[in-house]
Amino acid sequence: MSFIKKITRRSFIKKAILTIVSLELVYVFINLLKKGETKNKPNLYAAGEVELFEKGQLYPFSTERFYLYRLKDGGFLALSTTCTHLGCTVQYKSKENKFLCPCHASAFDKTGNVLAPPATRALDILPITIDNGVIMVDISNPVKRAKHNSSQITYA
Ligand code: FES
Structure with missing residues (x-):
């Protein structure tokens, strides 16, 4: 019974880590896109x-x-x-x-x-x-x- 709980906890932690990493990647990607669109101050x-x-x-x-x-x-x-x-x-x-x-x-x-x-x-x-x-x-x-x-x- 406790083995099943461990697996569930591990699975939860893996999913949580994957979600955090995915969100980080999305954040980095969006910032890269924004950087490409940034205009310089008009001269x-x-x-x-x-x-x-x-x-x-x-x-x-x-x-x-x-x-x-x-x-x-x-x-x-x-x-x-x-x-x-x-x-x-x-x-x-x-x-x-x-x-x-x-x-x-x-x-x-x-x-x-x-x-x-x-x-x-x-x-x-x-x-x-x-x-x-x-x-x-x-x-x-x-x-x-x-x-x-x-x-x-x-x-x-
Ligand atoms: S053709 Fe190569 S820099 Fe112009």
């Missing part, structure tokens, strides 16, 4: 007034590590210069009309879409807000994306 860079930028043109901001692209329809994209393969700095080559990475030859079009591997996803974009006609680019919070789409464009 807004004033790129200039909307009228300064011609439609269809690309403007480098080398120190801040982005290009500001004003699309032909007047919208804006701020493209990170960090290659999405392994992080080298891409440069826009006007003769070839594309961004090229010097490290492993990935290429991207003006909207950041991949033209040539090994990169597999588009260049990150930096969030843009327009404050009293001035384009403000958040250089601390690049946004990852698989491909370019029109919802990523900011209009004045």
Whole structure:
């Protein structure tokens, strides 16, 4: 009789330990997910007034590590210069009309879409807000994306 009680107690303790370990793992996993979602404090860079930028043109901001692209329809994209393969700095080559990475030859079009591997996803974009006609680019919070789409464009 006491043997049965022991087994029951052991079983209870095992289940209790498993439950505690499982809850710990869930807690750790949730915290890892939250950490991935954490945004940095915005660091807004004033790129200039909307009228300064011609439609269809690309403007480098080398120190801040982005290009500001004003699309032909007047919208804006701020493209990170960090290659999405392994992080080298891409440069826009006007003769070839594309961004090229010097490290492993990935290429991207003006909207950041991949033209040539090994990169597999588009260049990150930096969030843009327009404050009293001035384009403000958040250089601390690049946004990852698989491909370019029109919802990523900011209009004045
Ligand atoms: S880091 Fe750009 S292609 Fe590898």
